[in-house]
Amino acid sequence: MHYNDIDWNELWQEARRQKSWKKKNRQAWDSRAAGFARRNIDSEYAELFLQLLKPAPHWRVLDIGCGPGTLALPLAARVKSVTAIDFSAAMLHELEERAAQQGITNIVPIQASWTDDWQQLAIPVHEVVISSRSLSVFDLRSALEKMNSWATEKVFIADRVGSGPFDPDLFAAVGRPFDPGPDFIFTVNLLYQLGIHPKIDYIELARTKTYDSRDEALESCRWMFDDLSPAEEERLAAYVDGRLVHDEGGRVTLRRRARVKWALLSWDKERVQGGL
Numbered sequence: 001m002h003y004n005d006i007d008w009n010e011l012w013q014e015a016r017r018q019k020s021w022k023k024k025n026r027q028a029w030d031s032r033a034a035g036f037a038r039r040n041i042d043s044e045y046a047e048l049f050l051q052l053l054k055p056a057p058h059w060r061v062l063d064i065g066c067g068p069g070t071l072a073l074p075l076a077a078r079v080k081s082v083t084a085i086d087f088s089a090a091m092l093h094e095l096e097e098r099a100a101q102q103g104i105t106n107i108v109p110i111q112a113s114w115t116d117d118w119q120q121l122a123i124p125v126h127e128v129v130i131s132s133r134s135l136s137v138f139d140l141r142s143a144l145e146k147m148n149s150w151a152t153e154k155v156f157i158a159d160r161v162g163s164g165p166f167d168p169d170l171f172a173a174v175g176r177p178f179d180p181g182p183d184f185i186f187t188v189n190l191l192y193q194l195g196i197h198p199k200i201d202y203i204e205l206a207r208t209k210t211y212d213s214r215d216e217a218l219e220s221c222r223w224m225f226d227d228l229s230p231a232e233e234e235r236l237a238a239y240v241d242g243r244l245v246h247d248e249g250g251r252v253t254l255r256r257r258a259r260v261k262w263a264l265l266s267w268d269k270e271r272v273q274g275g276l
């Protein structure tokens with residue numbers, strides 16, 4: 001077999017069919033919006049992403065799958081403007097509320113999906129296009145081509161490495177099978193075949209995280225599962241309790257065996273030669 005015979009888009013689609021959890025539709029993301037915002041706004045992840053992004057004041061940034069504004073909110077003060085796209089109205093609502101509270105006026109939220117016709121929606125090209133943990137698409141090739149053609153300077157993609165934010169030990173403890181689905185290596189290979197050689201940085205989160213309460217620590221794990229049965233819920237709580245360290249002030253620290261790791265793929269438009 002020759003390397004170029006490998007259809008990475010098809011492999012990606014096959015791996016997505018086999019992953020452990022169901023693809024989340026708009027309504028599923030709507031119902032997760034408030035909890036996602038609590039866990040991710042002002043997070044270590046956002047700070048590390050921004051350090052690697054190195055925003056420039058003249059950038060207009062297109063943030064696809066922006067969620068509650070994990071990156072759009074802190075970015076707004078450091079760039080000209082941010083167009084924040086998400087298909088979940090509840091996620092955009094979280095973002096708009098926080099933008100209003102913080103007096104931010106240069107974020108334009110747009111409810112749209114990866115697969116909508118962005119030309120019809122009059123979404124213009126931007127200096128920089130980002131997708132942070134939002135490459136939840138069936139047709140990876142089209143999504144990458146779209147990002148590349150909507151950027152005039154740079155593209156950034158934060159993609160899972162292995163299990164990403166999921167904790168395989170927790171799946172084992174709860175008694176559910178775990179297949180994380182495709183990760184960044186599919187994206188890198190497909191980009192290579194498209195003539196793009198991305199730079200790869202890694203965002204590695206700390207192994208431990210401190211929460212105000214045991215309930216908060218439980219919530220930081222429960223989001224990984226749909227529809228836990230009472231028995232599974234008990235096993236989840238036992239797993240978390242076995243790993244919690246309580247401090248004198250009533251706070252708790254949870255330690256995971258594996259660190260959460262993301263790959264940050266990026267490329268400069270001017271370096272794409274003979275490719276897209």
Ligand SMILES: C[S@@+](CC[C@H](N)C(=O)[O-])C[C@H]1O[C@@H](n2cnc3c(N)ncnc32)[C@H](O)[C@@H]1O
Nearest residue numbers: 029065066067070086087088113114132133134
């Ligand atoms: C894991 S969150 C990431 C949010 C944010 N970018 C971050 O890094 O915190 C994924 C986001 O992608 C959005 N999303 C998922 N599929 C989408 C699609 N097909 N079109 C647009 N947004 C989508 C979800 O609504 C959700 O807000």
